[in-house]
């Protein structure tokens with residue numbers, strides 16, 4: 485079964501990546517070795533956790549990263565302000581021969597991640613590492629956002645199945661396809677999106693629409709005809725006219741189906757007071773001998789409404805969630821960024837660690853080449869340390885909140901740990917086989933199960949301790965002071 489994204493051209497980028505690429509190349513800087521890291525600064529939806537997603541899609545795109553003849557021919561038509569060609573013919577020739585040679589490290593999909601942790605780290609020729617910025621951000625930002633939204637919705641559903649119904653109101657065809665993938669990693673059990681089923685192997689499920697009922701003069705006849713044609717897939721949408729009358733008609737057809745040797749799967753509610761109607765529908769179904777018939781609910785659901793319906797005692801077994809899941813709705817982007825953190829001449833031993841200053845402490849970048857170490861004590865997560873791969877991190881350490889250095893946590897030497905970033909490309913060659921999507925989904929679920937309830941609540945969640953390992957923090961402070969006085973020229977001491 486194919487599991488890859490349709491091939492994407494490397495022209496799916498911002499023009500400035502290509503103009504900078506030409507400038508790097510022409511000025512002889514393109515072969516400098518660079519490190520860029522992708523991270524986000526705040527959890528989406530004011531939450532306490534984020535679910536990493538999109539790595540396999542990114543890897544599939546990077547594996548076939550090329551500029552074909554038509555791409556290069558198109559670039560040759562672009563002009564600058566003076567009407568002259570923007571790109572030199574000899575630079576365009578280098579694009580024709582483009583082959584990825586970078587090393588890329590990344591955090592596997594389904595891992596729970598926190599602000600400032602690098603999700604993707606790219607090491608390689610400056611010109612290449614720069615060119616990858618837009619596609620990395622485009623893929624990882626969106627899928628991570630939607631996987632996180634799905635995880636929140638599934639937490640609200642308390643283990644009951646959530647089906648993703650979002651394609652029709654998603655952000656375009658690719659938004660819909662990527663969202664179905666990410667929603668599955670985040671915990672949904674199925675999608676209505678048939679192409680996502682084919683491409684990603686996600687289970688596909690569905691009921692029927694109001695138009696089916698409206699195309700008949702009579703609701704009972706609509707249900708009966710549906711049952712005759714699809715006796716093994718009967719979830720009747722009961723709210724076209726009068727919801728509880730609709731349930732009674734579904735029950736009548738359910739009896740007929742049973743006589744034919746089939747069982748009605750359930751009903752779907754799509755309007756009105758879903759708590760009241762589901763409770764009443766449950767009573768009717770149970771009294772009529774259909775205790776196993778499911779009640780599916782849909783209609784602008786999200787984690788807040790599902791939470792509220794649960795508190796009201798709604799008898800809903802399956803949640804169909806579309807728009808607010810696949811669009812992220814209350815937060816349209818993760819806001820992840822990709823920053824240059826180290827640079828050196830080709831073949832040189834020493835890196836120049838790069839820093840971006842800002843008036844806002846949260847936006848001062850952290851120089852270095854980072855790995856994330858997740859510590860546990862007796863199986864319980866205690867903290868994450870962002871550390872420089874060239875530091876000699878022993879057992880245990882002190883992590884410091886870069887935004888409030890008075891917040892420090894000492895990790896005891898007996899803590900066990902796991903480093904989160906794994907090598908995924910070496911010299912442009914894939915060295916990591918992404919697990920099947922089910923395994924990434926399982927990773928998300930088991931990681932979420934290990935998080936404390938305080939991190940998973942929707943209102944004022946706890947903040948998981950993540951900090952810079954002490955020597956990285958000290959180095960950052962030193963480079964900030966140095967950069968303030970020396971225009972950003974910094975060399976690792």
Ligand SMILES: Nc1ncnc2c1ncn2[C@@H]1O[C@H](COP(=O)(O)OP(=O)(O)OP(=O)(O)O)[C@@H](O)[C@H]1O
Pocket residue numbers: 754755756757758759760782783784785789792793796
């Ligand atoms: N008991 C409930 N508690 C909280 N929210 C609910 C409850 N029942 C339904 N909702 C939500 O309230 C919103 C009601 O939507 P809306 O105003 O469109 O009403 P409607 O009855 O669905 O009308 P329509 O027939 O136009 O779809 C939806 O987001 C729905 O999920």
Ligand SMILES: O=P(O)(O)OC[C@H]1O[C@H](OP(=O)(O)OP(=O)(O)O)[C@H](O)[C@@H]1O
Pocket residue numbers: 649650652653692693694695754782783784785804805806807808
């Ligand atoms: O509300 P969402 O979370 O986005 O879930 C998907 C919605 O899409 C359908 O409605 P639509 O009005 O498009 O079609 P219908 O006539 O079949 O109800 C479905 O009935 C849900 O209400």
Ligand SMILES: O=C(O)c1cccnc1
Pocket residue numbers: 649650676689690691692752782804806
């Ligand atoms: O199958 C369904 O019930 C469905 C599919 C897409 C959108 N809304 C509902």
